[in-house]
Amino acid sequence: MQNQSFLAMEDPLDALCHHFSLTKALLPPNARIPPTFDMTLSAPPSRQPTHLFAILPPEDNARVPTLMIPVSAGLYGQSFAADLLPAGTALPVPHIQNGNGAQPPCVTLPVVPVSAPHSLSIPLVLLFGLGLETDRNLLAQRMLPAQVIGEFPHFPAMVGVMAKLPEQQFEWYLGYTHGMWKNVLALAPKDAGLVEFVQMAHKVIVEAGRLRGRR
Structure with a gap:
């Protein structure tokens, strides 16, 4: 159920x-x-x-x-x-x-x-991780802005949109998603799909940060 x-x-x-x-x-x-x-x-x-x-x-x-x-x-x-x-x-x-x-x-x-x-x-x-919530759309909405999610699954487009966020907004998502990835590594959830999704979101933000640093 x-x-x-x-x-x-x-x-x-x-x-x-x-x-x-x-x-x-x-x-x-x-x-x-x-x-x-x-x-x-x-x-x-x-x-x-x-x-x-x-x-x-x-x-x-x-x-x-x-x-x-x-x-x-x-x-x-x-x-x-x-x-x-x-x-x-x-x-x-x-x-x-x-x-x-x-x-x-x-x-x-x-x-x-x-x-x-x-x-x-x-x-x-x-x-x-406990399976209490299962809608990955709700997970995505907590980790990435809507305009970035809208480019899924095109990774370069997601990175490009993320890189254009205002500084304060970008820093908030960077801190939250990086922290979430560190928690996933620490707690080691057995749901491989959850791990892969959080890792993907983290990679989007890391790559966006590199783009921002090159501007």
Whole structure:
């Protein structure tokens, strides 16, 4: 059965939490990483998370909050080669606390700190690596401008359009897509199509950068 897509209307972290029926949560910058963390349930869970990845911000940017990203240990193990979860990863069993009139229901999950090359794009890697989102058009829209995507699959044309972007826009896509590629290398998703697509987008931007440098 195909998963419902949330990415078309939500940012990647919101969409990832939505797939696990959870409300997005962040830890404040420089906050201590707790051993467990309560995530608010937005609906009866149809997919049970087992852990939270606490995505640590880069050391040179202490003002960035820590992303709390739900994962299912079984699904993660099937989908990624990088072993980020501890042995005996099915335990402790997440504990659901029923809400009352003042407090919504929540689930208490064990927390696994993760140092990622690029924290901002980790939710997108996990969304597609776990198979929660499957529409590659939505992936492309997060990684490349629409006018560049419109030239696919003609690689030189994609590079040419990318090279003509305004500086600020180009730098944003360069940072995001380069970070996404580094995350793919670090997490090693088993979906070869995902790896190839991210690599292609990264190559487009790298080649566009070379063209810009020659002008």
